[in-house]
Every structure is written in C-alpha cells, then in structure tokens.
Amino acid sequence: MYYFFTMANLRIPGPTPLLPQVLSSLSQQMISHRGKSYEKVHQEVVENLKYFYQTKNPIYLLTASGTAGLETAVVNFFSPGDTVVFFTCGEFGNRWSEIGRSFKLNVIQVKFDEGTGVRSEIVKKTLSEMKNIAGVFVTHNETGTGVLNNISEIAPLVKAHPSKPLLLVDSVSALGGVDLPMDKLGVDVLISASQKAWMATPGMTMVAVSPYAWERHQVSSMPRYYFDLTKYEKFAQKNQTPATPAVSVLYSLQSALELMKKEGRENVFKRHLDLRDYFRSEVRKLGLKLVVEDRDASPTVTSIYPPQGIDEKVWRNVLKEKYDLVIAGGMGDLKGKIVRVAHMGNVTKSDLDQVIAAFQKSLKEV
Numbered sequence: 001m002y003y004f005f006t007m008a009n010l011r012i013p014g015p016t017p018l019l020p021q022v023l024s025s026l027s028q029q030m031i032s033h034r035g036k037s038y039e040k041v042h043q044e045v046v047e048n049l050k051y052f053y054q055t056k057n058p059i060y061l062l063t064a065s066g067t068a069g070l071e072t073a074v075v076n077f078f079s080p081g082d083t084v085v086f087f088t089c090g091e092f093g094n095r096w097s098e099i100g101r102s103f104k105l106n107v108i109q110v111k112f113d114e115g116t117g118v119r120s121e122i123v124k125k126t127l128s129e130m131k132n133i134a135g136v137f138v139t140h141n142e143t144g145t146g147v148l149n150n151i152s153e154i155a156p157l158v159k160a161h162p163s164k165p166l167l168l169v170d171s172v173s174a175l176g177g178v179d180l181p182m183d184k185l186g187v188d189v190l191i192s193a194s195q196k197a198w199m200a201t202p203g204m205t206m207v208a209v210s211p212y213a214w215e216r217h218q219v220s221s222m223p224r225y226y227f228d229l230t231k232y233e234k235f236a237q238k239n240q241t242p243a244t245p246a247v248s249v250l251y252s253l254q255s256a257l258e259l260m261k262k263e264g265r266e267n268v269f270k271r272h273l274d275l276r277d278y279f280r281s282e283v284r285k286l287g288l289k290l291v292v293e294d295r296d297a298s299p300t301v302t303s304i305y306p307p308q309g310i311d312e313k314v315w316r317n318v319l320k321e322k323y324d325l326v327i328a329g330g331m332g333d334l335k336g337k338i339v340r341v342a343h344m345g346n347v348t349k350s351d352l353d354q355v356i357a358a359f360q361k362s363l364k365e366v
Helices: 020-025 036-053 066-075 091-102 120-128 151-159 211-219 229-236 247-263 265-285 312-323 349-365
Strands: 059-063 083-088 106-111 135-139 166-170 189-193 204-209 301-305 339-342
Touching: 020 247, 036 059, 036 204, 036 247, 036 265, 059 066, 059 229, 066 091, 066 166, 066 189, 066 204, 083 091, 083 120, 091 106, 091 135, 091 166, 106 120, 120 151, 135 151, 151 166, 166 211, 204 211, 204 247, 247 265, 265 301, 265 349, 312 339, 312 349
Parallel strands: 083 106, 083 135, 135 166, 166 189
Antiparallel strands: 059 204, 189 204, 301 339
C-alpha cells in the first residue's frame, strides 16, 4: 500500500501526486549524464519499464512530454505521402492525427463519438476496404473522455492486413496501470509518459520499438532531428541519450518503478481495475451520469456529466476552493460539458472516498 501527503487531493489525469520516496529521490544531486552513475540509473529504468511494457524491445527515453512521443512515432517510421489510418474517439486521438497531417501523411481518420470506444467491427471493415496501409494508429486510453480501447481485439485485425502495416499505440495515460502486453499483441510502437500511471514527475516520454518498426525506420524519409531514433539507438548502446536528459525526472521514475515492481505487475493492474469499478459505483449512487459505458470504461480516468443546470467550471472551482479537490474539465467537443477524475498511479480507495464526499457536499451548494 502506498501513502502520500499533499495539500490538495490532486485527481487530474496527470501529473499525479508523488509518493514520499519519489519526492525524496528528486533531492539527489546532479550527476554527469555521460558518466557511469547516470548510465546505471538509465539502464535500471529501461529494464524496469520493459517489465511493465511486457516487451524485449528497446525503449528509448526522450526528455519531452507525451505529445512528443506521438510526434516521434509519426516522423520515424513513415515517409511523406504514406497512407495511414487513425482510429480516434477523442481529443488526444484527434491530436495525433493532426501531427500526421502536419508531416504530410495521407491521413484517413475514422472517428467514433467521444465517450465511445473504437469498435473492432469498424476497424475490420475499414481495413478490408483498403489495399496499401503503412500504419494504423490507435489511442489505447483516451484521456479526454476516459475510454479504454480494446487493443487485444484490434491488433490481430491490423496484423492480418496483407500490406503489413505498423501498429502504433498511444498508451500515455494507461501504461503502467493497465495490462498491455506489447510483444504478445504485436504492437510495433508503444508510447507512454512519466507523469501518469508511472507516478513520476512530468518531462519524459518512453517509446518502445519492435524489430519490424525498426526496419521501417531505416527507409523512412520524414524530416526529424531531436526525435530521430537513430541517434537514440546509438546512445542507448551506452545507456545514454543524445541530448541532456532530465536527470531529476529519471530519478523519480527510478524510485516509482522500484515501488511498482514490489507491488507486482498483476497487482498494479488489478488495483486500477478495482478502483475504477468502485468509483463508478459510488458516482452512480450520487445520481450522477457517467459519460462512458462500462464496456469502454478506463481503469485510470472517469468522466462524469454534472447535474443539469450546474456549470462544470463553477462546480470545479467550489471543489478546489472549499474541499481542496482538484479535478479536470472536458476537452474538445466536451469542453464545458463534463468533468474528469483520475485514479491512476498512487491512489487508494480512501482518496476516492474523499472525492465522493466532496461531490456530495459541493453539489448541494452549487
């Protein structure tokens, strides 16, 4: 069991509250990022990440946000004009498709209603009607709505396509808290970020790459420099990064991963599922309507409609000012229409009980 102390109950979908052990790790002195001390930390972090990614593939550490990981996936494995398919169901999927368009990919975007997951039958139909596909992009956990897409259903459909497209998955807000076996499912590029379920500070995106994706990297002609994985691979041989890494972020990730490994991978996954189910049940008891159906519900983020006539921004301000509870509003088409509560990383049933109690009291006031 984890414990932390914070002035506010921070329940936004990242950054998440830090454990005392992680906070303590941030006070360590700086070291040379070209020295043996750094290389030891780098190697340990990568190996522990592989345990949760469930992969033998290399994982590259980039000093940048999760969105930078999405751009890394676009610029390293394709060439301008390549046809790619984005299956999207919210703001972050839309963002990824925009990155693809920015780099002149021929983007086919299949949109699902926000709050609804990507349906495998639509994926199958879409892919069957296309001949040449260079890549298929899917957001594992749509942070903007709290939808978890079923990658285990989607992956075989992508892998069966005759043009052998890459499967690229954004699991920025799920990996570390949700079971996603990269190698077993045949995911080619898998992206996450330090400040979500990993319980570390913001500033690092982690990109895992399959051997097949690396073959495609060799023939990609997309312009890139800072995000060029050829450089990262060269420096990874020495457990380093091509540019100066965020050493303190690495310290925090090292500490958090140690704690997560002690808890055990399967236990971490089960805890997130149990807390999701408990929180959704308690929200329903308040008479509040959930945005996402049970079949698509995320283990890390839950979105909720405010009661009719209540302004979500006013409600969130009351929660913050009077009850020290910080939650998120909606994004994209759902901006101003919903609130979002995270239950990722270091979170307990007691934390969620505080959320429910604050909801119950504040709704009487607003």
